[in-house]
Amino acid sequence: MRTILTIIMCVMITGTAMARSSISVVGSSTVYPFATTVAERMSNEGFRAPVVESTGTGGGMKIFCSGFGTNTPDFTNASRAIKQKEIELCHKNGVTEINEIIVGLDGIAFVQNGNQPIHNFTKEQLWLAMAELGPKPKKWSDIDPSLPDYEISIWFHHQQVVQGTHGIV
Numbered sequence: 001m002r003t004i005l006t007i008i009m010c011v012m013i014t015g016t017a018m019a020r021s022s023i024s025v026v027g028s029s030t031v032y033p034f035a036t037t038v039a040e041r042m043s044n045e046g047f048r049a050p051v052v053e054s055t056g057t058g059g060g061m062k063i064f065c066s067g068f069g070t071n072t073p074d075f076t077n078a079s080r081a082i083k084q085k086e087i088e089l090c091h092k093n094g095v096t097e098i099n100e101i102i103v104g105l106d107g108i109a110f111v112q113n114g115n116q117p118i119h120n121f122t123k124e125q126l127w128l129a130m131a132e133l134g135p136k137p138k139k140w141s142d143i144d145p146s147l148p149d150y151e152i153s154i155w156f157h158h159q160q161v162v163q164g165t166h167g168i169v
Contacts, residue, residue, distance in 0.1 A: 020070045022048050022049065023051065023075070024050065024053075024072075024073040025074065025076070025077060026060040026064060026075075026076050027060025027075075027076040027078055028056065028077045028078050029054045029055075029056055030079050031077035031079060032052065038050075039051075050074075053073075057076075057079050057080060060077060061078065061083075063076070064076035064090070065090035066093055068093070117148075125140075128143045140152055
């Protein structure tokens with residue numbers, strides 16, 4: 001996947017790189033470590049390393065959509081697809097050619113002891129277990145008494161959408 005991203009970035013930025021001394025990338029803090037690794041690898045391959053900044057997905061979109069030219073970033077990394085209101089902001093500021101390329105997707109995996117019964121969680125139960133707002137259940141039985149009295153343990157590992165060349169990679 002890193003090789004594919006490197007190729008995509010190289011192809012899409014050729015013209016932009018000639019207009020400034022380096023490629024500018026802003027966006028998702030969860031994609032930031034991945035983007036900096038790609039930048040390092042590009043540098044090791046003889047390309048000028050992109051400047052990568054962690055601004056958060058929403059912050060990156062706002063900066064990316066603020067205009068077109070050497071004073072604005074060439075790419076924005078995101079942990080989600082661009083929103084309609086962000087597209088409208090881009091268009092309002094002259095950023096009209098937006099290309100979105102999905103590099104990776106998030107997924108949910110359930111891991112449990114093989115000696116325990118399998119539970120078929122509903123989408124609502126999963127949402128309640130992982131929701132950022134509202135009550136924070138500590139055990140599955142806090143969500144629904146029919147669920148086991150086991151602690152909820154959630155780990156996040158992201159492979160994200162990368163936004164690019166006045167488009168989204």
